[in-house]
Amino acid sequence: MENFNFKAETNILFGKGQVDKLPNVLSSFGKNVLLVYGGGSIKRSGLYDKINQLLGDDFNLFELPGVEPNPRIETVRKGAALCKEHNIDVCLAVGGGSTIDCTKAIAAARFYQGDPWDFTQDSRLVKEALPIVTILTIAATGSEMNGGSVLTNVETKEKLSFGSRKVVPKVSILDPTLTFSVPTYQTLAGSSDILSHLFENYFNKTPNTMVQDGIAEGLMRTVYHYTPLALKNPEDYDARANLMWASSLALNGLTGSGKSGIWSCHGMEHELSAYYDITHGIGLAIITPRWMQHILSEETAERFAMFGRRVFDLEKDDDMMKTAQKAIELTYETFKEWGVPMTLGEVGIDNKLLEEMAEQTIKHKDLATEAYVSLDKEDVLAIFEASLEEMNF
Amino acid sequence: MENFNFKAETNILFGKGQVDKLPNVLSSFGKNVLLVYGGGSIKRSGLYDKINQLLGDDFNLFELPGVEPNPRIETVRKGAALCKEHNIDVCLAVGGGSTIDCTKAIAAARFYQGDPWDFTQDSRLVKEALPIVTILTIAATGSEMNGGSVLTNVETKEKLSFGSRKVVPKVSILDPTLTFSVPTYQTLAGSSDILSHLFENYFNKTPNTMVQDGIAEGLMRTVYHYTPLALKNPEDYDARANLMWASSLALNGLTGSGKSGIWSCHGMEHELSAYYDITHGIGLAIITPRWMQHILSEETAERFAMFGRRVFDLEKDDDMMKTAQKAIELTYETFKEWGVPMTLGEVGIDNKLLEEMAEQTIKHKDLATEAYVSLDKEDVLAIFEASLEEMNF
Incomplete structure (x- = not known):
């Protein structure tokens, strides 16, 4: 066995009904929330409405919809701009690995002056990141409990990754019933x-x-x-x-x-x-x-x-x-x-x-x-x- | 499966030579350190000297030796008094489960007005605790990575436990070579x-x-x-x-x-x-x-x-x-x-x-x-x- 560091600091809230804790979870980070999600599945499933209802008027909710299945660097750039513009306190990723990976890059890009694609060349460029909360809707990548992120650059036909402890989600809500509708x-x-x-x-x-x-x-x-x-x-x-x-x-x-x-x-x-x-x-x-x-x-x-x-x-x-x-x-x-x-x-x-x-x-x-x-x-x-x-x- | 919360926030530094990181680890918590340990095994093994040498003049090291194999509530009381007296910033437990369990109770007792045996009756009495760093010297209890503590009251012939996230060690150094001398x-x-x-x-x-x-x-x-x-x-x-x-x-x-x-x-x-x-x-x-x-x-x-x-x-x-x-x-x-x-x-x-x-x-x-x-x-x-x-x- 080789030497290693291990830390699993993500607070996992596992089980039916854990989504109800969302307001409590988010409030420890701030009021301005960027909700990041992919296609329409969270709207069809009712989760989108549930989140809006839970957060009500107590939070300022901004949205970045449309994260691609292989999340693209353009989407990261768009999200980072939203964070800067609206002074976002916490990123809420609702979806699967792509949405969470994209959110990690956004959370880090918020504090980075260059282009976020740089992270895939050198993860150490991630010096700071907004806190990330996730609501997982598919069992797959494990991104909800680690610091890895895979991004796609369509222009250069590259799919590359970066990893940083700074972007490990603070809290991940894992409710298995949210995966009932996964095709x-x-x-x-x-x-x-x-x-x-x-x-x-x-x-x-x-x-x-x-x-x-x-x-x-x-x-x-x-x-x-x-x-x-x-x-x-x-x-x-x-x-x-x-x-x-x-x-x-x-x-x-x-x-x-x-x-x-x-x-x-x-x-x-x-x-x-x-x-x-x-x-x-x-x-x-x-x-x-x-x-x-x-x-x-x-x-x-x-x-x-x-x-x-x-x-x-x-x-x-x-x-x-x-x-x-x-x-x-x-x-x-x-x-x-x-x-x-x-x-x-x-x-x-x-x-x-x-x-x-x-x-x-x-x-x-x-x-x-x-x-x-x-x-x-x-x-x-x-x-x-x-x-x-x-x-x- | 039932609902649960999971978080493994202890930063594990695993492997040969990790003890060398101790000064760096402790300095993030403060200068006044309470070193808690058991019998003479850490003196015989050279670990005690190594720690003293590593910490040198950069830290104010206070000591609580003599933690019993089934750690006693009197020892906890003694440790808590030392913490208050010397304005301890961080507790350093060096040993096995007994030493770490005792240290957890001390770290919590530092901020508790009553008697620490109360914790075994109601864990919620633990409201705050000093940060804990451990150097593990035997593979056994797992106390280095959780919030549990088992204490003994010789007077009442009781061996009881408490548990609190507040006393989960912040950092645990796990160097397998330190267990070579375990009989x-x-x-x-x-x-x-x-x-x-x-x-x-x-x-x-x-x-x-x-x-x-x-x-x-x-x-x-x-x-x-x-x-x-x-x-x-x-x-x-x-x-x-x-x-x-x-x-x-x-x-x-x-x-x-x-x-x-x-x-x-x-x-x-x-x-x-x-x-x-x-x-x-x-x-x-x-x-x-x-x-x-x-x-x-x-x-x-x-x-x-x-x-x-x-x-x-x-x-x-x-x-x-x-x-x-x-x-x-x-x-x-x-x-x-x-x-x-x-x-x-x-x-x-x-x-x-x-x-x-x-x-x-x-x-x-x-x-x-x-x-x-x-x-x-x-x-x-x-x-x-x-x-x-x-x-x-």
């Missing part, structure tokens, strides 16, 4: 995203991290258990609750602290999203089993076999490679069974830009030296190409 | 204590808490894997590191949030410690398998079987009761193999006060309605009596 496709994308965070930390070079790995295995089992239940009955409270809490814990440092190295699948998927604006979680589900297959070797088989035994309850087998292979197969097959489109073609990506995206992956992420298994441009291209076809086992 | 007996007691925290939350009535249970299972596996390694080679860094981090995460809310009900074995053990001043973790190890055996039934067998499969890697068996029984047996046998004294006689307790202690258990804890399985005085007495004899399976 099938987004539920799938969310669960895939949670799993990917767990995979990326779990398949890692640092040895002797049983605490982190045990937690990751438990959270993976949770996602595999409850996703089909949530798909079958979107209003299954316990399924939604477990998925929601798993999403936050998957990326709040618990499974990654004490490990080093960088993530492989996210590096590749960010190029797919930057070029084709596809749903992040779906891109991850497509890439992941091909990446696993590509890096399976005598050296990695033990870890894949452990994953299979602990997460898919595979029986012990003297042939470790067989268990490892079965685990990869189950990773792929489970996504398919859930209904995730599992080839690039199904999300509108053909072979034309694969080489360019592979090049960009390597340009943006040091996968050669920092990944679980070293990847160069040819490896990435092979994984992209394998993602065009169905997998056969 | 075998204390290592055993520490691991037993960690396991007990996990058991108490795991064997619980609230259904559909797979997130919490999965985390608990992962931490239990960690403790079972690394304890023998730490016993064999006390300077095994990775063993000490995993045990240390497991101890903090076992009781920081991760495995208990979203569940209700109260703990059974701790209620019983606190009486043993209050009457006989035995080591808490050892008392828990003795009580636990007898409690498990006492409550094993058609109703609880499923959970014990799951525990056996997930934690001891027992194979699936159509006879759930058989797996459950095997899991309890392994719980007992593993403690024995490690070298834990597993009967009351071995820790100097005979049958004379069992009835009185059983009565006190029921008086202090509502085990009839709030426990995993309802226990009355006769049940507790039966568990105590079973703890006099070896278990036979």
